[in-house]
Amino acid sequence: MQPIAAPLLQWFDANKRLLPFRQEPSAYHIWVSEIMLQQTRVAAAIPYYERFIAALPDPAALAACEPDALRKLWQGLGYYNRVNNMQKAARIVCEQYGGDLPADYDALRSLPGIGDYTAGAVASIAFGIPVPAVDGNVLRVFARLYNDDADVMAPATKKAFTVRVLDQMPKATPGPYNEALMELGALVCIPGTPHCEECPLADLCRGYAAGRADQLPVKPAPKAKGKVPVTVALIESEQGLLLQRRPARGLLAGLWQPAAWEKALTRDELTAALAGIGVQAALDEPLPPAKHVFTHKIWELGGWKGTAPACALPDGYVWAAPEDLAEVYPVPNAFGAYVKAK
DNA sequence: CACGCGTGGGG
DNA sequence: TCCCCAAGCGT
Numbered sequence: 001m002q003p004i005a006a007p008l009l010q011w012f013d014a015n016k017r018l019l020p021f022r023q024e025p026s027a028y029h030i031w032v033s034e035i036m037l038q039q040t041r042v043a044a045a046i047p048y049y050e051r052f053i054a055a056l057p058d059p060a061a062l063a064a065c066e067p068d069a070l071r072k073l074w075q076g077l078g079y080y081n082r083v084n085n086m087q088k089a090a091r092i093v094c095e096q097y098g099g100d101l102p103a104d105y106d107a108l109r110s111l112p113g114i115g116d117y118t119a120g121a122v123a124s125i126a127f128g129i130p131v132p133a134v135d136g137n138v139l140r141v142f143a144r145l146y147n148d149d150a151d152v153m154a155p156a157t158k159k160a161f162t163v164r165v166l167d168q169m170p171k172a173t174p175g176p177y178n179e180a181l182m183e184l185g186a187l188v189c190i191p192g193t194p195h196c197e198e199c200p201l202a203d204l205c206r207g208y209a210a211g212r213a214d215q216l217p218v219k220p221a222p223k224a225k226g227k228v229p230v231t232v233a234l235i236e237s238e239q240g241l242l243l244q245r246r247p248a249r250g251l252l253a254g255l256w257q258p259a260a261w262e263k264a265l266t267r268d269e270l271t272a273a274l275a276g277i278g279v280q281a282a283l284d285e286p287l288p289p290a291k292h293v294f295t296h297k298i299w300e301l302g303g304w305k306g307t308a309p310a311c312a313l314p315d316g317y318v319w320a321a322p323e324d325l326a327e328v329y330p331v332p333n334a335f336g337a338y339v340k341a342k
Numbered sequence: 343c344a345c346g347c348g349t350g351g352g353g
Numbered sequence: 354t355c356c357c358c359a360a361g362c363g364t
């Protein structure tokens with residue numbers, strides 16, 4: 001394979017987007033943006049990034065943030081464990097590195113939530129350290145460039161591609177090189193039907209030469225998602241909406257939701273379940289059926305809307321007034337059919 | 343290595 | 354409408 005760096009970097013200079021985290025690319029800014037961008041589109045992450053940096057401008061502020069306030073900043077972005085890990089990492093940064101991210105790949109890689117990709121991105125983009133940052137974009141670009149049919153989801157393939165990425169890297173400008181590969185993947189070498197006619201690497205691309213760039217990269221067939229019934233009780237008292245906190249681990253960990261059970265309950269069973277937490281509810285109106293598709297399962301939501309007298313609640317339950325629902329309690333968008341918490 | 347873990351936009 | 358996903362990480 002001929003060197004790709006020169007045409008790639010020239011294209012990047014002329015075509016890179018002016019993204020907020022490229023304005024003042026401190027290590028903290030790059031870190032926050034890279035965590036947000038994991039499995040997330042740039043357009044979706046930008047407003048979250050702006051708000052997050054304004055509220056928590058440095059690792060010390062992140063380390064000290066109250067958990068519910070932190071999750072509220074992340075509400076709607078998904079993969080909530082990312083922000084929990086980021087706070088753990090911020091505390092380590094404050095305790096062990098004086099409040100600044102370490103300019104060292106292995107030290108970055110050891111922090112919670114920072115894997116091979118993010119360590120490489122922060123090290124190369126923020127610190128100019130010549131290490132690769134291989135994400136889904138880079139895997140797609142290289143699968144096409146080398147006309148390689150290997151399953152890009154397999155860890156072994158990622159390792160082999162990482163060697164090629166490092167071989168091609170101009171050691172003086174690792175950050176722009178890594179960013180340029182990702183930007184090319186995001187703008188030109190896109191999934192499905194790539195824009196090969198405007199690609200700066202088309203002359204070198206073996207997949208293009210073979211006329212099969214649109215068939216790459218190869219990924220395994222997706223697995224079927226299981227369907228899970230969820231019965232929701234949307235209960236209002238004069239003190240607000242009944243919310244419960246989800247378990248600290250697993251799906252939507254630690255977030256708040258209207259009282260709900262991951263099984264199909266009849267109206268009478270739901271009334272009894274609510275009585276079990278001290279809530280004497282009148283269930284007046286069925287909720288419209290709704291569906292929420294996660295990466296690995298599908299919630300089939302239903303239930304009842306009703307009212308109840310305000311009462312004392314067990315730990316992990318609250319009556320949430322409208323302003324607290326909007327500003328205090330992070331509620332996942334999985335319940336968006338019934339609750340608007342933004 | 344395989345799986346759990348969110349969400350909203352585009353074809 | 355449905356299906357594809359998008360700058361991955363932890364276990």
